[in-house]
Amino acid sequence: MTLETIKSEIETKVPGCVLEIVPNPSPSAQHSLRIDPAHAVAIATFLRDSEDLRFDYCSNVTGIDWPDKEISEKVKVKQIVDGVEKEVEEVRKSHTIGYLEVVYHLFSMEKKHGPVILRMRTEDRAEQVHLPSLTPVWQSAEFQEREIFDLYGVIFDGHPDLRRILMWDGFKDHPMRKDYVEPDDYEYEPTAHDEVLERARQHRTVMGAQ
Amino acid sequence: MSTVTEPARIYPASPADTGESQLLELSMGPQHPSTHGVFRMDVVLDGERVMKLKPVFGYLHRNHEKIAEHETYLGSMPYTDRLDYICSLTNNWAYALAVEKLAGIQVPERAEYIRVITAEMTRFLNHSALIGFLTQDMGASGTPLMYAFRERETILDLFESLTGARMMCNYMRFGGCRVDLPAGWLDQARKFVATLPRFMDEFERLLASNEILMARTQGVGVMSKELAVNAGVTGPILRASGVNYDLRKVDKYGIYDRFAFKIPLGEHGDTYDRYMIRMLEMRESVKILNQALKDIPEGPIIDPKTKIRGFRPKPGEAYGRIEAPKGELGFYLVSDGTANPYRYRVRSSCLVNLTVLEQLCIGHNVADVVVILGSIDIVMGEVDR
Amino acid sequence: MDEQLKTELRKQGIVATTLQELYNWGRKNSLWPLNFGLACCAIEMIAASMARYDMARFGAEVFRPSPRQADLMIVAGTVTKKMAPQVVRLYNQMAEPKYVISMGACAISGGPFKQGYNVLKGIDRYIPVDVYIPGCPPRPEALIDALMMLQKLIDEQSLTGADRPRHLQADALSEFVVPQFGEHDLEPPENPEVWQPELINISLAGTDDAGNN
Numbered sequence: 002m003t004l005e006t007i008k009s010e011i012e013t014k015v016p017g018c019v020l021e022i023v024p025n026p027s028p029s030a031q032h033s034l035r036i037d038p039a040h041a042v043a044i045a046t047f048l049r050d051s052e053d054l055r056f057d058y059c060s061n062v063t064g065i066d067w068p069d070k071e072i073s074e075k076v077k078v079k080q081i082v083d084g085v086e087k088e089v090e091e092v093r094k095s096h097t098i099g100y101l102e103v104v105y106h107l108f109s110m111e112k113k114h115g116p117v118i119l120r121m122r123t124e125d126r127a128e129q130v131h132l133p134s135l136t137p138v139w140q141s142a143e144f145q146e147r148e149i150f151d152l153y154g155v156i157f158d159g160h161p162d163l164r165r166i167l168m169w170d171g172f173k174d175h176p177m178r179k180d181y182v183e184p185d186d187y188e189y190e191p192t193a194h195d196e197v198l199e200r201a202r203q204h205r206t207v208m209g210a211q
Numbered sequence: 212m213s214t215v216t217e218p219a220r221i222y223p224a225s226p227a228d229t230g231e232s233q234l235l236e237l238s239m240g241p242q243h244p245s246t247h248g249v250f251r252m253d254v255v256l257d258g259e260r261v262m263k264l265k266p267v268f269g270y271l272h273r274n275h276e277k278i279a280e281h282e283t284y285l286g287s288m289p290y291t292d293r294l295d296y297i298c299s300l301t302n303n304w305a306y307a308l309a310v311e312k313l314a315g316i317q318v319p320e321r322a323e324y325i326r327v328i329t330a331e332m333t334r335f336l337n338h339s340a341l342i343g344f345l346t347q348d349m350g351a352s353g354t355p356l357m358y359a360f361r362e363r364e365t366i367l368d369l370f371e372s373l374t375g376a377r378m379m380c381n382y383m384r385f386g387g388c389r390v391d392l393p394a395g396w397l398d399q400a401r402k403f404v405a406t407l408p409r410f411m412d413e414f415e416r417l418l419a420s421n422e423i424l425m426a427r428t429q430g431v432g433v434m435s436k437e438l439a440v441n442a443g444v445t446g447p448i449l450r451a452s453g454v455n456y457d458l459r460k461v462d463k464y465g466i467y468d469r470f471a472f473k474i475p476l477g478e479h480g481d482t483y484d485r486y487m488i489r490m491l492e493m494r495e496s497v498k499i500l501n502q503a504l505k506d507i508p509e510g511p512i513i514d515p516k517t518k519i520r521g522f523r524p525k526p527g528e529a530y531g532r533i534e535a536p537k538g539e540l541g542f543y544l545v546s547d548g549t550a551n552p553y554r555y556r557v558r559s560s561c562l563v564n565l566t567v568l569e570q571l572c573i574g575h576n577v578a579d580v581v582v583i584l585g586s587i588d589i590v591m592g593e594v595d596r
Numbered sequence: 597m598d599e600q601l602k603t604e605l606r607k608q609g610i611v612a613t614t615l616q617e618l619y620n621w622g623r624k625n626s627l628w629p630l631n632f633g634l635a636c637c638a639i640e641m642i643a644a645s646m647a648r649y650d651m652a653r654f655g656a657e658v659f660r661p662s663p664r665q666a667d668l669m670i671v672a673g674t675v676t677k678k679m680a681p682q683v684v685r686l687y688n689q690m691a692e693p694k695y696v697i698s699m700g701a702c703a704i705s706g707g708p709f710k711q712g713y714n715v716l717k718g719i720d721r722y723i724p725v726d727v728y729i730p731g732c733p734p735r736p737e738a739l740i741d742a743l744m745m746l747q748k749l750i751d752e753q754s755l756t757g758a759d760r761p762r763h764l765q766a767d768a769l770s771e772f773v774v775p776q777f778g779e780h781d782l783e784p785p786e787n788p789e790v791w792q793p794e795l796i797n798i799s800l801a802g803t804d805d806a807g808n809n
Contacts, residue, residue: 025527025528025529026525026526026527027312027313027314027315027524027525027526027527027528027529027546028312028313028314028315028525028527029312029313029315029527029528029529029530031528031529031530057440057441058440058443058456059443060443060532060539060541060558061530061541061543061556061558063543063554063556065545065553065554104543106530106541106543106558110440110454110456113456113461116530118530139441139443140438140441140442140443140566141441141442141443141444141563141566142443143566144562144563144565144566145562145563165269166268166269167268167269167272167595167714168269168272168678168714169269169677169678169777170777171777171778171779172777172779172780173779173780174780176274176277176713176714177276177277181713183711183712183713184713184780184781184785241679241682242631242632242682242686243661244631244661248633248634248635248638249634249635249679269676269678269714270634270676270678270679270682271634271635271673271674271676271679272676272678272714273674273676273709273712273714273715274709274711274712274713274714274715275709277711277712277713278709278711278712281711289708290708293635293636293708296635296636296639297639356642356646357646357647360642360643360646360647360648361646361647361648363643364643364646364648377640377735378636378639378640378733379636379732379733591635592635592636
């Protein structure tokens with residue numbers, strides 16, 4: 002029972018779904034299956050209830066933040082310079098939109114096999130951060146999805162009780178994102194050096210140096 | 212088609228539905244003598260019966276995962292001690308296992324035996340402390356806790372002579388252990404393990420036919436098999452509901468397939484079963500300890516060629532899990548080729564075990580909430596990370 | 597009174613002492629701690645009250661769950677920003693005279709979790725602390741040492757005079773500002789009346805002995 006057979010089974014049973022195998026280059030060889038948000042609940046229900054798979058235990062729900070990336074690469078382009086055709090190096094910048102990713106690890110308590118890893122990606126990191134919640138399928142995802150909402154900002158549609166779980170309710174940021182800046186409330190250090198010294202010097206001028 | 216029903220949240224009918232009595236909203240915690248740390252429960256009561264229960268945590272959220280993104284892989288090892296702070300060596304092993312899966316590192320045999328010995332001692336420690344805390348919550352005023360902590364102190368002495376610290380051991384490394392056993396440690400350990408059956412008999416006899424214990428735990432907080440599996444509950448409380456799923460037998464990580472031990476299962480899934488399962492698991496741990504202490508071979512404890520400093524695994528990801536004393540403790544690591552992990556995630560057993568708290572407590576009295584929470588065995592360091 | 601005379605009288609069964617000594621002796625030998633363990637240090641605190649390192653010998657046996665009945669708060673473990681208002685509220689609810697022991701690196705200054713967005717970098721930002729115990733976690737013997745240090749501190753407190761303790765001064769503050777949850781941080785981030793970090797010449801840090809950078 003490999004990931005390819007599971008993928009073809011899901012494709013026959015859940016029509017219209019878009020699946021993609023994401024290979025894992027590390028020695029652990031735990032490849033994952035990227036599913037599309039529109040058919041996620043149907044795929045999850047099939048995986049849980051099918052007779053030979055019976056993935057009834059959702060162990061781990063993780064959020065990962067992939068920020069926007071700007072890749073600049075040097076490309077050799079033929080251009081006409083001073084009437085002569087030459088090869089010139091041009092710098093091309095391409096911009097990939099970042100996204101938030103949610104990873105589910107599934108095991109089977111009945112058949113004692115696994116893991117099967119599912120991934121879902123949002124469109125971007127700002128507005129289109131809605132994903133379907135798999136809590137109606139596996140109740141173990143309840144608190145973990147709330148935590149991803151709290152720390153990353155992914156909004157799960159269909160979650161019975163989506164509110165902050167680890168930070169207080171009035172908190173406004175999503176701290177686990179890569180671009181979060183934490184509040185600067187460090188007191189100075191008496192043996193500071195490098196960046197801590199710089200930060201401490203700023204604090205000392207603020208607090209009124211002697 | 213689908214044979215698994217949705218877990219039902221039933222609120223029992225009461226005069227409150229007709230508006231005859233008033234509901235009381237009570238906040239138990241975060242500073243409470245029996246909440247096992249900074250944990251808060253917002254309960255809605257009708258008289259003494261629980262109508263709704265919402266757990267609130269985050270009071271110990273120390274952003275362990277964010278710190279790990281700035282630290283190297285090895286630098287996060289001391290932080291894993293502080294996750295489930297009663298059992299630090301099993302946390303270390305889970306993290307080392309995940310990194311070894313990520314980078315494909317092999318562990319020599321002697322190190323595996325040492326890991327099993329320390330893990331089973333930790334399991335014994337944890338279960339006896341849990342029984343002590345549970346009975347203290349029920350009003351036993353600390354006497355079983357004193358017995359449990361007496362054994363715990365002896366085990367902590369062994370850990371201190373091995374790792375240098377009582378509680379925050381920081382002992383496992385990627386590919387083995389940090390230092391080898393000091394001279395005489397094995398004899399001390401064998402002598403200690405030989406006294407354990409007598410301690411367990413004494414402990415069990417202290418509480419076995421105690422009327423208060425039986426009346427307060429039998430039939431309280433019954434968890435059905437379907438609910439347990441669907442809610443992702445793992446560890447002794449899953450097995451108390453009758454589901455045979457122990458990672459030491461399923462995943463066979465380490466060298467657990469060499470030892471002969473049974474998995475005790477419960478029948479009713481109530482608090483008394485959860486309490487008895489831990490007693491039985493303590494005996495199984497002693498069995499494993501006897502076998503491991505007898506068979507431990509000589510040899511290196513870590514491959515001399517493994518890179519400890521400057522460790523840069525190839526890009527990829529891995530999920531490694533072990534059977535910690537409280538359930539399935541897993542680490543999910545995403546590496547991007549640098550010295551710091553890109554994403555470091557702790558799959559905490561206590562957090563997922565708390566999912567069922569509301570459904571177990573509804574319909575019971577407020578006094579039973581404390582007992583049910585004690586039997587689920589949470590440690591806030593792991594719930595909040 | 598002469599020490600020799602005191603010993604002679606004691607042999608005859610007459611105890612001669614001052615009111616201050618008697619008052620302090622009673623207070624220091626029956627400190628009742630508040631049942632307040634936050635994190636890992638709490639386990640060492642429990643171990644300190646168990647059979648091997650018995651804290652009951654020092655009078656600190658009864659851990660009271662209610663702050664109204666306690667006079668010693670051992671802050672054991674990391675104080676997070678979510679928990680900080682409750683800690684200050686509990687301190688305010690304790691009756692005078694009250695003491696605070698800050699146990700473990702986390703309660704002193706944030707400890708190993710200092711880089712955290714949710715970690716309060718030391719409980720002494722909001723409440724006055726009497727004894728600090730470094731360690732992660734400190735051994736139970738260290739906690740007993742701190743308790744004895746606190747007892748010595750209480751012993752030296754005088755009943756009258758300008759340096760008398762807070763609970764004997766009519767106009768001294770015994771309740772402190774409870775921080776509120778803000779949008780990004782606690783408001784206020786620290787209490788300047790309580791927390792005044794030492795003024796060491798920061799411009800000298802990072803230089804060697806000759807004064808060169």
